[in-house]
Amino acid sequence: MSGTQLALGVRLRDDARWANFHGGRNATAAGMVRNACGDPAHPLVVLCGDEDTGKSHLLQAACHEYEQRGQSAVCFSLAELEPLGPDALSGVEVMDLVALDDVHRVLGKPAWEEALFHLYNRARDLGHQVMLTLNDTPVRQSFVLPDLRSRFQEGLLVQLGTYRDDDRITILRLRAEQRGLVLSDEVAGFILRRSSRRLGALLAILDQLDENSLQAQRRLTIPFIKSVMGW
Known part of the structure; x- marks a missing residue:
């Protein structure tokens, strides 16, 4: 090759x-x-x-x-x-x-x-x-x-089947947990309502939040997400 x-x-x-x-x-x-x-x-x-x-x-x-x-x-x-x-x-x-x-x-x-x-x-x-x-x-x-x-x-x-919203929330929470982030169901649902439902887009948002959370607490809150994402 x-x-x-x-x-x-x-x-x-x-x-x-x-x-x-x-x-x-x-x-x-x-x-x-x-x-x-x-x-x-x-x-x-x-x-x-x-x-x-x-x-x-x-x-x-x-x-x-x-x-x-x-x-x-x-x-x-x-x-x-x-x-x-x-x-x-x-x-x-x-x-x-x-x-x-x-x-x-x-x-x-x-x-x-x-x-x-x-x-x-x-x-x-x-x-x-x-x-x-x-x-x-x-x-x-x-x-x-x-x-x-x-x-x-x-x-x-x-x-493979298309993910349901509850699948996406579960995946978001577990991926956040692997990064040492705390993501509640309420906050995960907020992200899902405000962003594209494509899993790749959701995980890209999590990347962005992870980078910014280094300067803040590791618990992701709705006000913090609004400030980072401009929502």
């Missing part, structure tokens, strides 16, 4: 680990992904769900798992690879785990589908694993290559 490809690999977030995935309704799905890590019975794992379901977190957690075992792993975002063309996937099968995020972006494009098909076959022949994310199940995707559709449908399918 070339240095250019390594540079394009997603830099793994240190907090994107199993222990930090407070899945709510997706806890069972997370367990399926973790159990499949390195399992030769599952050369392909397909994670399906909307944008805000934690798919990328689970991909990165799987990469961390491999690295902790002393094995190689790489995670690519198709949003970054797409402008470079399908040749960007050449040779990546040498990694023990190849994780591909947002693969639906290139489905329906013959050259990309051909590259994905051959990448998977080469990785499987080497005894390596491919994990990928889609915004919907393979049966609902538009393929031009029937063989690729067949491969995707044979993979271990892990379906």
